[in-house]
Amino acid sequence: MTTDSSDFEEYADLGATTEDAMEIAETSMDRVRELVPNETLADRIRGKSVHATGDPEFQHLIRFTGRTETEPIRAGARAVLDERPIVTDITMVREGITGRGHDCTVRKAIGNGAELAEQTGMTRTAASVLELDKQGVYDDAIAVVGNAPTAALALADCIEDGTRPAVVVATPVGFVKAAECRTRVRAVATEHGVPAITNVGRRGGSGLAAGLTNELVHVASDAREGSVTLSVEGADAT
Amino acid sequence: MTTDSSDFEEYADLGATTEDAMEIAETSMDRVRELVPNETLADRIRGKSVHATGDPEFQHLIRFTGRTETEPIRAGARAVLDERPIVTDITMVREGITGRGHDCTVRKAIGNGAELAEQTGMTRTAASVLELDKQGVYDDAIAVVGNAPTAALALADCIEDGTRPAVVVATPVGFVKAAECRTRVRAVATEHGVPAITNVGRRGGSGLAAGLTNELVHVASDAREGSVTLSVEGADAT
Numbered sequence: 001m002t003t004d005s006s007d008f009e010e011y012a013d014l015g016a017t018t019e020d021a022m023e024i025a026e027t028s029m030d031r032v033r034e035l036v037p038n039e040t041l042a043d044r045i046r047g048k049s050v051h052a053t054g055d056p057e058f059q060h061l062i063r064f065t066g067r068t069e070t071e072p073i074r075a076g077a078r079a080v081l082d083e084r085p086i087v088t089d090i091t092m093v094r095e096g097i098t099g100r101g102h103d104c105t106v107r108k109a110i111g112n113g114a115e116l117a118e119q120t121g122m123t124r125t126a127a128s129v130l131e132l133d134k135q136g137v138y139d140d141a142i143a144v145v146g147n148a149p150t151a152a153l154a155l156a157d158c159i160e161d162g163t164r165p166a167v168v169v170a171t172p173v174g175f176v177k178a179a180e181c182r183t184r185v186r187a188v189a190t191e192h193g194v195p196a197i198t199n200v201g202r203r204g205g206s207g208l209a210a211g212l213t214n215e216l217v218h219v220a221s222d223a224r225e226g227s228v229t230l231s232v233e234g235a236d237a238t
Numbered sequence: 239m240t241t242d243s244s245d246f247e248e249y250a251d252l253g254a255t256t257e258d259a260m261e262i263a264e265t266s267m268d269r270v271r272e273l274v275p276n277e278t279l280a281d282r283i284r285g286k287s288v289h290a291t292g293d294p295e296f297q298h299l300i301r302f303t304g305r306t307e308t309e310p311i312r313a314g315a316r317a318v319l320d321e322r323p324i325v326t327d328i329t330m331v332r333e334g335i336t337g338r339g340h341d342c343t344v345r346k347a348i349g350n351g352a353e354l355a356e357q358t359g360m361t362r363t364a365a366s367v368l369e370l371d372k373q374g375v376y377d378d379a380i381a382v383v384g385n386a387p388t389a390a391l392a393l394a395d396c397i398e399d400g401t402r403p404a405v406v407v408a409t410p411v412g413f414v415k416a417a418e419c420r421t422r423v424r425a426v427a428t429e430h431g432v433p434a435i436t437n438v439g440r441r442g443g444s445g446l447a448a449g450l451t452n453e454l455v456h457v458a459s460d461a462r463e464g465s466v467t468l469s470v471e472g473a474d475a476t
Contacts, residue, residue, distance in 0.1 A: 019359030020388065024414045031413040054411040054440035092444065095329040121257030147445075150258065173292040173445070175269040176262045202292035205445040206330065207385075207411070 052211030065196040072195035079166035080220035093146035096210025125151035133158040146209025149177035168196040171204035279311040290449030303434040310433035317404035318458035331384035334448025339459040363389035384447025387415035406434040409442035
């Protein structure tokens with residue numbers, strides 16, 4: 001574990017360790033369930049998006065890329081059970097990933113590829129993704145982009161060039177390339193059979209990306225305990 | 239500096255170090271300025287909220303507590319120039335604070351007060367705030383709460399008991415106590431003359447809190463260079 005596991009109680013009830021925190025986590029999920037259906041694994045991700053953004057309407061902005069709506073969730077949870085690395089774009093997202101319920105390493109891309117960024121003028125996060133990809137880090141990984149559209153675009157290029165993450169979670173926020181980078185992720189993910197969880201529109205961000213990734217961890221925990229089946233047949237069991 | 243300064247390019251153009259990043263930062267602020275007025279220091283904070291959330295309507299959810307709308311921004315920027323500590327609730331928010339443009343220490347509350355949390359059952363973030371407050375950390379500090387409503391409520395209790403932060407930035411997100419904790423922060427801040435920047439509603443989060451704090455740093459940088467005056471008379475110069 002490279003992540004600081006001390007501050008995720010708003011992201012997964014796995015993280016609630018005190019009496020008050022557990023009560024808050026339970027009440028919070030109760031309120032979300034009044035606002036979002038809770039029938040399928042996809043509903044869990046939609047519910048988490050509402051929880052992370054505080055906005056009931058956000059459930060309608062989530063998109064699943066895969067043969068079925070639940071494929072990216074099952075693929076993500078299986079990658080968690082297989083202890084595949086979780087690779088985030090920036091430190092903020094890494095710090096939002098729960099330290100419990102999994103034995104995956106959690107690492108950030110930023111900090112790699114400095115030379116490439118300097119030579120080309122590309123953003124440091126985009127250069128970081130390309131550098132880690134060269135090292136094979138993204139194959140079968142849980143690839144999470146919460147902040148930088150250019151990192152998501154770089155990841156899409158890598159997928160086009162043959163890289164195969166287990167799942168992509170991409171929710172960059174903002175006015176420049178944010179919606180566009182997610183459209184491109186969905187296009188290459190569809191074309192190359194890579195499961196992906198994204199949103200439409202300009203909203204999103206690090207907290208959302210961390211929250212959705214934590215829900216994959218949560219689904220994996222439930223699968224480990226037998227309350228969720230990750231096979232295609234049992235995909236929609238909750 | 240205790241913060242990782244490597245990943246803040248989406249939060250302040252101070253952070254754009256490559257050609258592409260600088261172009262994105264400029265285009266991004268141009269788009270925000272088409273959507274938000276850019277006349278006063280308060281407009282800058284409103285614009286930053288739009289930038290951080292990707293939502294033009296978020297500008298209308300920001301609230302300023304002080305004798306004037308710009309007082310909390312001037313107080314925050316002065317605290318940055320005075321190199322007062324920036325104290326965040328959780329690690330994610332700390333990691334979102336820019337490493338440039340200031341010489342403030344940036345620290346997180348979480349990780350303190352473990353014994354208190356265990357004894358009382360209160361959340362770890364609330365216990366952390368109470369513990370740091372006992373050490374006098376919050377007086378004259380830039381107190382930032384991006385995630386945990388209970389941390390904001392604890393901070394409000396501290397203000398009621400005599401603690402005087404230079405400014406409070408509070409934007410917890412969610413369905414349990416998030417809107418309520420900010421209402422309470424505004425009430426105690428008004429009563430005790432503590433400047434505060436908050437939002438209304440259930441939305442918010444770590445990225446927003448980091449973004450607004452980074453804008454205080456940015457205003458301080460502009461004041462240092464003479465393009466902004468922090469005195470009351472010049473409060474609305476941009």
